[in-house]
Amino acid sequence: MKIIAHRGASAYAPENTLEAFKLALEMGAKDFEFDIHLTKDKIPVVHHDFHLLRTAGVEAEIADLNYADLKKINVSRHFSSDYKFQYIPRLEEVVEIISPAAEFINFEIKNDNNVHNGIEKIITDFIRLKKDIFKKAVISCFDYPSAKRIRLCDREVKMGYLGHSLTSLLLPIALQKAKNIEAYSFHINFKIAFKTNISKIHRAGLKVYAYTVDDFKDLLRMKENGADGIFTNYLDIV
Ligand code: G3P
Numbered sequence: 561m562k563i564i565a566h567r568g569a570s571a572y573a574p575e576n577t578l579e580a581f582k583l584a585l586e587m588g589a590k591d592f593e594f595d596i597h598l599t600k601d602k603i604p605v606v607h608h609d610f611h612l613l614r615t616a617g618v619e620a621e622i623a624d625l626n627y628a629d630l631k632k633i634n635v636s637r638h639f640s641s642d643y644k645f646q647y648i649p650r651l652e653e654v655v656e657i658i659s660p661a662a663e664f665i666n667f668e669i670k671n672d673n674n675v676h677n678g679i680e681k682i683i684t685d686f687i688r689l690k691k692d693i694f695k696k697a698v699i700s701c702f703d704y705p706s707a708k709r710i711r712l713c714d715r716e717v718k719m720g721y722l723g724h725s726l727t728s729l730l731l732p733i734a735l736q737k738a739k740n741i742e743a744y745s746f747h748i749n750f751k752i753a754f755k756t757n758i759s760k761i762h763r764a765g766l767k768v769y770a771y772t773v774d775d776f777k778d779l780l781r782m783k784e785n786g787a788d789g790i791f792t793n794y795l796d797i798v
């Protein structure tokens with residue numbers, strides 16, 4: 561079962577920062593997940609939220625700032641008030657750090673309402689340019705129109721299906737959408753990763769990765785239910 565470092569070792573270092581990825585490597589991670597946005601000057605960067613309020617206490621959107629200005633903002637404040645300064649890293653920097661050890665890299669594009677116009681091509685081109693990365697890459701996105709654009713940009717890149725507010729009842733619709741984008745994997749909230757749902761997803765030919773599993777009992781349940789992997793903030797969960 562894959563143990564996927566969710567936003568790096570984010571329980572022990574500020575999420576999605578270089579420190580979080582370095583620590584994940586030290587903790588032995590081989591599988592990684594992170595979130596991607598575009599700055600105003602179209603630089604792909606690794607951060608979860610669209611807005612900087614939660615992580616930095618700053619009233620600004622990533623999409624409205626050029627990278628030179630974004631890099632001056634400390635995003636470790638949410639983690640601890642006395643943690644050393646951490647900037648939002650460029651995608652390039654994160655991939656450079658993790659790629660030698662990585663076996664699986666989940667690039668999660670954040671693009672609700674197409675706020676980052678053109679991000680799909682920028683990221684698929686980025687992955688294509690790096691041959692060793694292409695084999696390890698899985699791209700996912702909660703926004704279905706954006707997921708469809710990713711598939712149009714690259715017919716071969718592995719894709720993970722992600723659906724907002726998914727319930728067991730809505731699973732058949734989600735599976736149809738996953739089929740439409742020729743997904744390789746299905747990323748599911750662990751709260752609805754029941755054995756029956758996982759079996760249905762497997763029967764559709766997809767791997768199942770459950771997020772975000774931070775409790776050992778839930779990890780055991782995911783194993784028992786047949787999940788192929790879990791996303792966790794606590795890499796020492798096992
Ligand atoms: O991709 C799995 C998980 O990361 C999705 O939720 O909000 O943590 O990006 P979120």
Ligand code: CA
Pocket residue numbers: 593594595668
């Ligand atoms: Ca994510």
